[in-house]
Amino acid sequence: MTTFTIIGTGSMANAIGGVLASGGSTVDYIAKDQVGTAPLAGDVVILAVPFPAVDSILAAYGDAFDGKVVVDITNPLNFETFDSLVVPAGSSAAAEIQAKLPQAQVLKAFNTNFAATLAAKSVGELLTTVLVAGDSAEAKATLVAAVEAAGLGAIDAGALVRAHELEAIGFAQLTLAVSEKIGWTGGFAVQR
Amino acid sequence: MTTFTIIGTGSMANAIGGVLASGGSTVDYIAKDQVGTAPLAGDVVILAVPFPAVDSILAAYGDAFDGKVVVDITNPLNFETFDSLVVPAGSSAAAEIQAKLPQAQVLKAFNTNFAATLAAKSVGELLTTVLVAGDSAEAKATLVAAVEAAGLGAIDAGALVRAHELEAIGFAQLTLAVSEKIGWTGGFAVQR
Numbered sequence: 001m002t003t004f005t006i007i008g009t010g011s012m013a014n015a016i017g018g019v020l021a022s023g024g025s026t027v028d029y030i031a032k033d034q035v036g037t038a039p040l041a042g043d044v045v046i047l048a049v050p051f052p053a054v055d056s057i058l059a060a061y062g063d064a065f066d067g068k069v070v071v072d073i074t075n076p077l078n079f080e081t082f083d084s085l086v087v088p089a090g091s092s093a094a095a096e097i098q099a100k101l102p103q104a105q106v107l108k109a110f111n112t113n114f115a116a117t118l119a120a121k122s123v124g125e126l127l128t129t130v131l132v133a134g135d136s137a138e139a140k141a142t143l144v145a146a147v148e149a150a151g152l153g154a155i156d157a158g159a160l161v162r163a164h165e166l167e168a169i170g171f172a173q174l175t176l177a178v179s180e181k182i183g184w185t186g187g188f189a190v191q192r
Numbered sequence: 193m194t195t196f197t198i199i200g201t202g203s204m205a206n207a208i209g210g211v212l213a214s215g216g217s218t219v220d221y222i223a224k225d226q227v228g229t230a231p232l233a234g235d236v237v238i239l240a241v242p243f244p245a246v247d248s249i250l251a252a253y254g255d256a257f258d259g260k261v262v263v264d265i266t267n268p269l270n271f272e273t274f275d276s277l278v279v280p281a282g283s284s285a286a287a288e289i290q291a292k293l294p295q296a297q298v299l300k301a302f303n304t305n306f307a308a309t310l311a312a313k314s315v316g317e318l319l320t321t322v323l324v325a326g327d328s329a330e331a332k333a334t335l336v337a338a339v340e341a342a343g344l345g346a347i348d349a350g351a352l353v354r355a356h357e358l359e360a361i362g363f364a365q366l367t368l369a370v371s372e373k374i375g376w377t378g379g380f381a382v383q384r
Contacts, residue, residue: 123318124317125316126381155374165363166364169357169360172323172360179350181348186384187382189315189318189383191375
């Protein structure tokens with residue numbers, strides 16, 4: 001059984017925590033005002049916060065991330081324009097976080113899922129599927145197993161470099177939802 | 193009723209042509225050995241060829257593209273490595289084609305759909321949905337209407353700059369299919 005620490009208490013944090021708990025994982029949460037004081041108890045730490053909040057979390061915990069699997073769920077949009085990302089072209093938030101945490105194994109996951117479809121475990125008639133990218137096969141297998149244990153789908157989408165494409169998917173999906181082309185209870189689904 | 197000329201006779205060309213014809217559009221095809229001699233009869237020209245074949249088609253027709261709506265369906269992968277795209281980071285094949293055809297209205301479309309799900313009109317239990325990006329609202333509306341007339345979904349996914357994200361979606365989907373994480377009869381679907 002995998003232990004997870006989720007940093008964040010918003011809708012995505014709760015949806016992800018609910019999924020993992022329903023699959024039998026142990027989940028604890030760290031709220032904004034506990035960052036830096038509450039311990040990173042889990043083997044896997046999920047950064048379920050907006051991208052601009054990540055840096056202060058990394059600074060607050062420093063080498064406490066060493067040896068952890070760290071899951072980045074962010075979509076690093078420019079939320080003023082909704083027309084670009086705030087990471088360099090071709091790169092990704094996940095790659096930037098990995099560069100700042102060289103002793104951790106960073107995974108990109110959950111950024112292509114909306115909270116409602118994680119909670120519902122379905123996107124329309126299709127099973128909600130979590131796409132996971134990262135350079136550690138072992139770390140990916142751990143997360144995939146924890147998600148599948150909850151009855152959702154999970155797919156190893158490749159190395160961490162593929163986080164660029166996962167963030168592009170998340171970006172496109174957000175622009176469609178904000179422009180009301182799709183609902184927040186819908187979005188992209190995956191058929192195997 | 194919209195008239196379409198499809199350049200290409202492969203599986204995607206046939207699937208797209210089949211969809212449009214089933215919606216009542218007039219469709220003609222230009223095969224590889226007819227490029228440059230067969231006229232661009234349609235109001236909308238679909239480049240249903242691999243990305244490396246595009247340049248010679250643009251050269252063969254020159255200003256015959258002026259005033260046309262041109263639909264780019266390509267996924268400009270490096271097919272040797274399957275690990276990157278051959279267009280500059282942050283750009284897209286569609287943007288490159290638009291730059292070469294300043295008197296045409298370029299749309300990105302169909303690159304996030306597999307041929308089988310266009311033909312079947314469904315991805316699992318969900319309606320097959322075509323994502324369309326481009327700078328001309330009129331051109332997008334024309335293509336969306338022609339696709340919807342066939343009973344498929346079609347969504348205006350934003351300006352041509354969003355072709356970067358659509359090509360990232362296509363890239364990710366292709367890597368999943370090639371690595372057998374998804375089937376060629378499945379892939380990404382959209383729930384409104």
